[in-house]
Amino acid sequence: MPLLEVQGLTTTFNTPKGPVAAVDGVDFCVDRGEVLGIVGESGCGKSVTSLSVLRLVPNPPGRITGGSVRFDGQELLSLPEEQMRKVRGNRISMIFQEPMTALNPVFTVGNQIGEGLRLHRGLSRHEARERSVEMLERVGIPAPRMRVDEYPHQLSGGMRQRVMIAMAIACEPDLLFADEPTTALDVTIQAQILALLSELRERTGMALVMISHDLGVIAETADRVAIMYAGRVVEETTTTELFRAPMHPYTQGLLASLPRVGQGSKGRLAAIPGTVPALTELGPGCKFRDRCTERFAACDGPEPPLTLAAEGHSVRCHLYARAEARA
Amino acid sequence: MSGAPLLEVEGLAKHFPLGGGWLGGERKLLKAVDGVSFALAAGELVALVGESGCGKSTTGRLILRLLAPTTGSVRFRGEDLLAADARRMKELRRDIQVIFQDPYASLNPRMRIGTILEEPLVVHGIGNAGERRERVHEVLGQVGLTESALGRYPHEFSGGQRQRVCIARALMLGPSLVVADEPVSSLDVSIQAQVINLVQDLRQARELTILFIAHDLNMVRHISDRVAVMYLGRIVEEGRTEAVYQNPLHPYTRALLDAVPIADPTVRRQRQLLSGDLPSPVDLPPGCRFQSRCPEVMDRCRKEDPQLIQMDSVHRVACLLHG
Numbered sequence A: 001m002p003l004l005e006v007q008g009l010t011t012t013f014n015t016p017k018g019p020v021a022a023v024d025g026v027d028f029c030v031d032r033g034e035v036l037g038i039v040g041e042s043g044c045g046k047s048v049t050s051l052s053v054l055r056l057v058p059n060p061p062g063r064i065t066g067g068s069v070r071f072d073g074q075e076l077l078s079l080p081e082e083q084m085r086k087v088r089g090n091r092i093s094m095i096f097q098e099p100m101t102a103l104n105p106v107f108t109v110g111n112q113i114g115e116g117l118r119l120h121r122g123l124s125r126h127e128a129r130e131r132s133v134e135m136l137e138r139v140g141i142p143a144p145r146m147r148v149d150e151y152p153h154q155l156s157g158g159m160r161q162r163v164m165i166a167m168a169i170a171c172e173p174d175l176l177f178a179d180e181p182t183t184a185l186d187v188t189i190q191a192q193i194l195a196l197l198s199e200l201r202e203r204t205g206m207a208l209v210m211i212s213h214d215l216g217v218i219a220e221t222a223d224r225v226a227i228m229y230a231g232r233v234v235e236e237t238t239t240t241e242l243f244r245a246p247m248h249p250y251t252q253g254l255l256a257s258l259p260r261v262g263q264g265s266k267g268r269l270a271a272i273p274g275t276v277p278a279l280t281e282l283g284p285g286c287k288f289r290d291r292c293t294e295r296f297a298a299c300d301g302p303e304p305p306l307t308l309a310a311e312g313h314s315v316r317c318h319l320y321a322r323a324e325a326r327a
Numbered sequence B: 001m002s003g004a005p006l007l008e009v010e011g012l013a014k015h016f017p018l019g020g021g022w023l024g025g026e027r028k029l030l031k032a033v034d035g036v037s038f039a040l041a042a043g044e045l046v047a048l049v050g051e052s053g054c055g056k057s058t059t060g061r062l063i064l065r066l067l068a069p070t071t072g073s074v075r076f077r078g079e080d081l082l083a084a085d086a087r088r089m090k091e092l093r094r095d096i097q098v099i100f101q102d103p104y105a106s107l108n109p110r111m112r113i114g115t116i117l118e119e120p121l122v123v124h125g126i127g128n129a130g131e132r133r134e135r136v137h138e139v140l141g142q143v144g145l146t147e148s149a150l151g152r153y154p155h156e157f158s159g160g161q162r163q164r165v166c167i168a169r170a171l172m173l174g175p176s177l178v179v180a181d182e183p184v185s186s187l188d189v190s191i192q193a194q195v196i197n198l199v200q201d202l203r204q205a206r207e208l209t210i211l212f213i214a215h216d217l218n219m220v221r222h223i224s225d226r227v228a229v230m231y232l233g234r235i236v237e238e239g240r241t242e243a244v245y246q247n248p249l250h251p252y253t254r255a256l257l258d259a260v261p262i263a264d265p266t267v268r269r270q271r272q273l274l275s276g277d278l279p280s281p282v283d284l285p286p287g288c289r290f291q292s293r294c295p296e297v298m299d300r301c302r303k304e305d306p307q308l309i310q311m312d313s314v315h316r317v318a319c320l321l322h323g
Helices: A046-053 A081-087 A109-121 A125-138 A157-169 A187-204 A215-221 A239-244 A249-256 A318-326 B056-063 B086-093 B113-123 B129-142 B159-171 B189-206 B217-223 B241-246 B251-259
Strands: A004-015 A018-030 A035-039 A062-071 A092-095 A175-179 A207-212 A224-229 A232-238 A307-310 A313-315 B007-018 B028-040 B045-049 B071-076 B096-099 B177-181 B209-214 B226-231 B234-240 B309-312 B315-317
Touching: A004 A046, A018 A035, A018 A046, A018 A062, A018 A232, A035 A046, A035 A215, A046 A062, A046 A175, A046 A207, A092 A157, A109 A125, A109 A157, A125 A157, A157 A187, A187 A215, A187 B251, A207 A215, A215 A239, A224 A239, A224 A249, A232 A239, A232 A249, A249 B189, A307 A318, B007 B056, B028 B056, B028 B234, B045 B056, B045 B217, B056 B071, B056 B177, B056 B209, B086 B096, B096 B159, B113 B129, B113 B159, B129 B159, B159 B189, B189 B217, B209 B217, B217 B241, B226 B241, B226 B251, B234 B241, B234 B251
Parallel strands: A035 A207, A035 A224, A092 A175, A175 A207, B045 B209, B045 B226, B096 B177, B177 B209
Antiparallel strands: A004 A018, A004 A062, A224 A232, A232 A313, A307 A313, B007 B028, B007 B071, B226 B234, B234 B315, B309 B315
16 A cells, blocks of 8 residues: 555636636555655646645645545544644645745754654653754754744755755655755755755665656656656656656757757757646646647547556646547 | 957956045955956857855946946957946947846836837837838847737736846847856756757847856856856956866866766765865955865865866866966
C-alpha cells in the first residue's frame, strides 16, 4: 500500500467568472521513502494540489470538491479538523517557496521550530529549545546556539530556507511536501539545499514530493515524475523514462524548449507555441490541444483519460489511446 | 573584435552610502559595483551573469544612466555618456534602450498597448500621427503580436505577450544597443523559449548589440557570444562563452557552473558545494572577494586583491591561481 494515495482530487475556486477547478481530478501516489516530482508551469495546479492534500486551501474562495486523499490507510479529506491538525506538521510537513513570508517575523527561529515539537511531542519549552538547536545543527546552520534566538530577518535567504526545513522535519514526518523550495534562491545556495534534502531523506527515510518548474531540479532529485497542465496530470512515469522517452506532446515540448549543450549552438529553441490558457477559458476536450503540434480529429472530442500507455508510464493523450485501440 | 567597440565601460563603480557618518561615526559604503570594465563590439551579445547582489543589474542601470556612477566611464561610440548633458542624453537614448525583467511592473496599466508603443516616438518628436501609426504596426508584427493588441490594456495579456510589448517598445526608436535585464526570468519555461527566439531573430534582422543580464546559465550559454561573471561588484572572469563554459578558470565560475542542475537523470555528478552565503558587500575584507567561500583559498588571497588579467586572446580572469 502506498504511503499517500490521491484519487480524483478536485479543488474549485470561486471566481468572478464562476467556479474554476484549479486541480481537476488529480491522481498520484507516493511510496514510503520515494521522491515524487510534480512539474508544471504557473497556474497548472501543482501548489494547490499540495495545499489540498494538507487541507490548507483558503476557504473561501477555494474548496475541495471531490476525490480522496488516503495517507497511511487513513482518509484525510473527511478527517475532523482536530485530527487533521495532528497529521499536519507531524506526519506530513511542507516547505514553501518564499521563506520570508512563510516564517513569522515576530518569533525567534527557535520558537518556530519548537512549536511543533511542543504541540505534537509534548516537549517542554526547555526541551523544545534544545531540540531546535539540534535541528539547526542538522540542517547545517553555523553557530546554532546563537542562531536559535535570532529572528528571520537576521538570516540570509539560504539560512531561512534551512530554518524552514528544520521546522518541517523537526517531528520526523513520513512525508514532506517541498513547494518550489529553491526557486527563490541562487544556484549555489540551491545546490546546498538540494544536497541537504537528499541527505536528510537518506537518513530518515521520509518520502518527498518535490514541486518544481525546473526540470533540472526534478531530474536530479525525483524517482518518479508527474507532469501537470491546466489542473490535470497529463503524464506520469519514472524520471529516467520521462527524460528518455516523453510521451505527451506537452512534456516533449517542455524538454525540447530547454537550451542544451551542443545543440548546434545559437540555433533556435523549440518553443511551445501559444500561452498557458486561463482556466476560465477552457472548454471541454483536451486542455492542451490549442498549443499541440500533434492535434488531430479526436482532440476536439471528449478529453482523453490518463491511461497506461507503456509499463509504468501513463499519459493523457489521444495519440496513445488510439494506439491502444489498434493493438 | 575589430574596430572600436560600440560600448566601452571602464572602472565603473557605484557605492551606496549607508546611514551613519553624520555626527562623527564613519560612513559605511555598500560597494554594489566596484570597478567594472568591459566592452561590447557592434552586433555582439554579451551576457552579464552572477547571483543576486553581485551588481549585474546595477551595472546595467549605470550604463543607461538610470543611476549615477561614483566613478568610472561609459563610452558609447567613443562618446562619454556620463559627460553628456540632459539634451544630448535624450538624443543618445534613442540609440540605447532597455528591457526590464518584470513585464507586469514596466508597462503602465492605464495605457493601451498602442499608446505605450507610440509614446517613445511622441517623446522624441518623430513623425506625424500617421507615420507613427505605421511604425507601430511595423514593429508590432516583428515581435509577433497582431493589430488587435493595440486597443487593449496590459492586464489583458499574459507575461510572455507583455514581454513582447516591452521588446516592441524598446525597438520603436531603432536603437543599436539594448540592455536586457533578466528579460525571461519571470516567464514560464515554455514561454521563455519563445521570447529568446524572438530576441535572436531581432538581433539578426536589426544587427542589435545586446547586453544580456541574466542568472540562468543554460540560457546564457545558448544565446551569448561572450560572458562576464560577476561576484560582489567585480567581474571575476570574462571571455568567449564556450571558452568560459568549457574551461572555467575562476573557482567561483567553476562552482557556479557546477551548481546548475542538469535536466538529464542519467548524469549523476559529485558536486563541490560552496560553503556559506554571499558575504555582505559592506566592509569587505582586504584581498580577494571570494576568499570566504573559495575551496582553493591561499594565504595570498587574504592580502592581495586580484585584478582581471588576460589569459589568452579570448579569456580574462581575476584570480591569484592564475598569475
